[in-house]
Amino acid sequence: DAGVIQSPRHEVTEMGQEVTLRCKPISGHDYLFWYRQTMMRGLELLIYFNNNVPIDDSGMPEDRFSAKMPNASFSTLKIQPSEPRDSAVYFCASSSGLAGVAKNIQYFGAGTRLSVL
């Protein structure tokens, strides 16, 4: 398997524009996670899905952020409108279970580095 695939790897946009980040999880994994990493706040969980259903979106910073998982092999994280403070590296991860249940591992993609000017 190619692992978790994220696109694009880098995104530079202007404030106010819509940004869409994409993720393809590892085939067969039931859980998909979106994280944001910054120097100030470290790695934060934004939202996670189980079997394509959003389970916990308490980490989504505000209504400008939305995430979807239309099928088991694709998820998007959208920011509309984007702001400079959204600049960060966004990671997608997938696993075949929650660690507490099956001690499964979260596999991370290489991330999307977003710069909002």
Next chain:
Amino acid sequence: TQLLEQSPQFLSIQEGENLTVYCNSSSVFSSLQWYRQEPGEGPVLLVTVVTGGEVKKLKRLTFQFGDARKDSSLHITAAQPGDTGLYLCAGEAYTGKLIFGQGTTLQVKP
């Protein structure tokens, strides 16, 4: 809110030296994971410790989970330049979610 504090945040040492990274919390976690992240890549799991007092070894890396399951440490013996990277601890809450520490950036100079 469960928080994990890692220390030190930055560490620059010479090849061959030993080092310890600490991960502390006031909360109890059901397990503690350690990840290593290289520039331009996502974190990769190194180890999971589950039982209070548990010690796991991975070559020159030794991981320990505190007896009360609130803290953990990572000790590297005879560090090598290949150990350079960002080390992250992550506590598993009882909901299954992972709470990450801020990370420790390690630089090992040849």
